[in-house]
Amino acid sequence: MEFSAKDFKDFFKAIVTMVEEEKDYLCELDRKLGDGDHGVTMSIGWQAVNEKLNNELLEEEDCAKVSITVGKTFLSAVGSSVGPLYATGFMRGAKVVKGKTVVNDNDLAEYWIAFAKGIKERGQAEVGDKTMIDTLEPFYIALEKAFAETPDFLTAFTKAVSEAKKGMESTKDLVSKKGRSSRLGERSVGAQDPGATSAFFILSTFLDIAKERTATAS
């Protein structure tokens, strides 16, 4: 499949919409484990991104530049834990598609692997720590494996997102070890991690867009 800077921008727009819809739910999850602001933080960040999409980025045709601007804008607007995490993700992804106005299946797979690995490197969390890494690590492992077997992005990404979902859901039963909720110990069991959830939402938003584009193309 071919994916242009415009497609990236549509994807980021779709996140903006998704975040507004899921804002309350993400806050609610964070209220149980942390300080209750995850939805607010995501909204502040993606609204700032939206502003850029509607102005500076309107004419931008370089996929990497779009992704870098999104990451930087998000980080500037929110700080917080997820600022550096998602910003690092989008900036590492950008590196992979540097200078490209259109990317292919291989680029996309590499983009998402770099995204997830970048976040892991930034946050230094392990699977089982009850963070977004529980979503992202199974995701990138599955993506690497599936794409190596059959180099079709949509197929591989679909598989990876279903691993991401399992990972997200696994955080319900985990005692949290990283981040604000780590001190909760046993009391954290039963609550799904907000960051693991928003990470899954981002991935599944991309999956929807990717499916759409493939459907239109074929």
Next chain:
Amino acid sequence: MEFSAKDFKDFFKAIVTMVEEEKDYLCELDRKLGDGDHGVTMSIGWQAVNEKLNNELLEEEDCAKVSITVGKTFLSAVGSSVGPLYATGFMRGAKVVKGKTVVNDNDLAEYWIAFAKGIKERGQAEVGDKTMIDTLEPFYIALEKAFAETPDFLTAFTKAVSEAKKGMESTKDLVSKKGRSSRLGERSVGAQDPGATSAFFILSTFLDIAKERTATAS
């Protein structure tokens, strides 16, 4: 009727009991007009008095000394608006019965007139200001008049207490002018003044005791 220092002490004990019973009601009235503490203040003050009654005053046979100690103790324990007011009342009353171990009808009438006038002098409020003076001024006017007509304390006091009651009830319809509630203006209409109420309770407690003593004596 004859009234001894022991009778005075019984009277003050009866106030202690009455105040504990009416504490919440007095606070409730003060909550509407003022700072909600009138019952608490009365309780603190009369508990301190109770302590004295059960110790230093146990053997005291001088009516004036009992009344002075009650006034001073109450004042020390509470300060507040009612501290100086009731303390002045009991101390002015004491002046009238100075050195007496037993008092007669005339003394009692003078005691209560001095009590009420002393409070009026201390507080400088007028009838209609929505304070305890609305209870106490009609009370002492009636007492003076009735006792001058028929010098029987119980009869005169009974009449005076019924005037006191009317006075207390009149505070419901008054716009308050003195004390904390004076800034309420029209919004104070409908609420009965807490001090006017506690003053009436004190008088009617005395009426009960006086009736009892008369019944026992006859």
Next chain:
Amino acid sequence: MKKLMNDPKNVVEEMVEGYVKAHPDYIKQLPENDRALVTARETSDGKVGILIGGGSGHEPGFLGYVGDGMADGVAVGNIFASPSPDPILEVTKAIDKGAGVVYLYGNYAGDVMNFGMAAEMADLEEDIQVGMAKASDDVASAPKAEKEKRRGIAGEFFIYKAAGAAADFGYDLNEVVRVANKANDNTRSMGVGLSPCYLPQTGKPSFEIEDDEMEIGLGHHGEPGIEKGPLETADRVADRLVQDILADIEINEGDNVVVLVNGLGSTPRMDLYIVFRRVEQILSEKGIKIYRSYVGDYITSLEMGGCSVTLMKLDDELTKMVDHPVDCPMFVQK
């Protein structure tokens, strides 16, 4: 009601005990009366003594303001109740340095009577000259024509500040009283309540208010205000408070004022600074200059929600008083 306390009967005693233990280099209890607290530091001979006091529950008011540059002693009452004359008299005796003592308190029936009685006793029994000045800064509490009927709220802080400085500068008794009265004459406050406080002994809210309401002009013991209305934005609240103040006292373009945005107990600093922001906008639109600002909890009502705005108009003398340094456990100014 949720409080960190032991027996509700002992809250004042235990607070005072904790306070004195926390700041032994600042303050001590007099052996004669544990509600009588005086500065632990030696004050100079011939200095007019400054005595403050009132009910408890207003912390940092009033015990928090005993220290260099403010008060020399405080008489501590029960919650929301004036102290009785006993501790006032004991403090008077302890802080008199031959130049007399000035009593500063809010204009409430109870305080007027108790401080009045104490002043009489100090004169008659102790031969100590006493001056008095009452704070009556609350615009909401009586019409302009009856300023002397108004109660004192957060503006009391400025009266302490001015009188405390005057005493430090060596002013005599009458002069300290004059400065205190001038500070009071130049000071106006207006408050707004959002949520009640709870008396420890009754556990009851001091007033009833709906989730979407505010009470304009309420007193700092929870006495009802002049008007209940829908909760508005911080800007509209500030507009209203400042407007009522400026309608009551002439402050002209070019005049200097000090501003106090005072929290009533449970209002975050964030909210107070948001209110201050608008106050500053209004004043600067009018060309009124803010000489100094105080934003925080200065005189509270337990955990009441809301705030008040106070302006004091300055002249050269009051400016000097405002600038004077202070060192108290709950308020320090360099």
Next chain:
Amino acid sequence: MKKLMNDPKNVVEEMVEGYVKAHPDYIKQLPENDRALVTARETSDGKVGILIGGGSGHEPGFLGYVGDGMADGVAVGNIFASPSPDPILEVTKAIDKGAGVVYLYGNYAGDVMNFGMAAEMADLEEDIQVGMAKASDDVASAPKAEKEKRRGIAGEFFIYKAAGAAADFGYDLNEVVRVANKANDNTRSMGVGLSPCYLPQTGKPSFEIEDDEMEIGLGHHGEPGIEKGPLETADRVADRLVQDILADIEINEGDNVVVLVNGLGSTPRMDLYIVFRRVEQILSEKGIKIYRSYVGDYITSLEMGGCSVTLMKLDDELTKMVDHPVDCPMFVQK
């Protein structure tokens, strides 16, 4: 939830604006970034710069502590969210006087990442040497063996105090970091929550708690604590908090400590002094000497109810740091 605010989206901007307008002689915004605030006073050449920061909603933390003797600048985050690297970097550039800058912040994932990224940029892009020290004083937040995992709560105040003084005394970057770390190593806190705070943007309580419950060891963003239990008396609460602290750090008879009883936002001073009273009793029974006490709102969580107790064990060096005078808008020490 009732707040004095305008649009919930603007609370931080408006607070900062109000703050800077209220204290122009103390603090200013940098033109490059309105979340980057630095002291309005000239700091001396060669002095190590002290940079603090964190989420908003903790006022007086963190912007309230910029001033003489404490921090030279602050990076202001959204409510309960670490500032991004941008304002941190701008402050770094503004306060570097050639001796480098020390970042002081609480041990939270967000702060660690954002301050860490800023430090890298300062080094790479600006060639400014950056030192870092994290507060991790909250005993409840991880077992003793994992002290480095613990979050920073009210004890951060002592770290600022110590590092700010060290920088003033002319210590070099490594020495300032050493003093900050020593202060942190010697500091332990334990908190209790009685009532939640409300995020302006969601209007939701930060945690659920019954009228007769308390939450031991909760974080100062409303993160759940280690244990929910029935609300106890102030004395029993103080016993519990101090006991957990003393089980975690060796403080012996004859040792000196500084004590901080910190209100979380809506807890009256009265309650805090009642808690302090018991803390003092326990320590004096054990022969531990209180060198200095701080009681009040030092690091809050909007209008959360409850308090924390912090002890810092002193040695000669830390004593000198604690004694150093401070002049900030929200904290002055003579």
